Amino acid sequence: MATQVTARRRTSFLHIAIALQTLTILLQAGSAGLLLTASYGETLHSVGARVMYGASMLYVLAAVLAWKPGGGPLRPVRHACGFLVLASAQVVLGIAHVPSVHVPLGVLMFGLSVLALARR
Numbered sequence: 683m684a685t686q687v688t689a690r691r692r693t694s695f696l697h698i699a700i701a702l703q704t705l706t707i708l709l710q711a712g713s714a715g716l717l718l719t720a721s722y723g724e725t726l727h728s729v730g731a732r733v734m735y736g737a738s739m740l741y742v743l744a745a746v747l748a749w750k751p752g753g754g755p756l757r758p759v760r761h762a763c764g765f766l767v768l769a770s771a772q773v774v775l776g777i778a779h780v781p782s783v784h785v786p787l788g789v790l791m792f793g794l795s796v797l798a799l800a801r802r
Contacts, residue, residue, distance in 0.1 A: 696758060697799075699737070699744035703765070704795040706734040710788065731773055738762075738769040761798055765791070 710730045716723030745762035748754040768791055775784040 696741075696744040696748045699741045700795065700799045703734070703737040703741050704792070704799050706730065706737045707788065707792045707795055710734055711792065714785075714788070727776075731776060735769050735773060738766045742766055758798075765794065765798075768794075 710727065713723060713727040713730045717727055720726075742759070742762040745758040749756055749759050768787065772784065772787050772791060775787065
């Protein structure tokens with residue numbers, strides 16, 4: 683019984699981490715629009731990128747905690763690590779100012795994050 687409660691808590695932490703990641707990616711889309719219209723848009727988008735990357739790392743941590751001590755499946759860990767790789771590529775492409783890949787990758791990341799959230 684205690685194991686089920688612990689597993690449920692870890693699963694819920696994983697769900698919260700995915701939801702936070704999804705929200706930060708959505709906010710990044712909004713701040714990208716501000717890049718075109720406001721002087722503070724670049725600063726906001728840059729700060730948002732750091733927050734999004736942190737949320738991706740939190741997703742990895744939550745997936746590992748749900749898997750290892752909680753006895754959950756390994757699949758969320760693979761998904762979280764893959765997403766961290768995509769987030770790393772996104773940051774590099776943003777710094778390099780390659781919008782032709784940066785923007786579609788952001789859309790892909792949002793779609794994958796929503797999909798992961800729906801699976802939980």
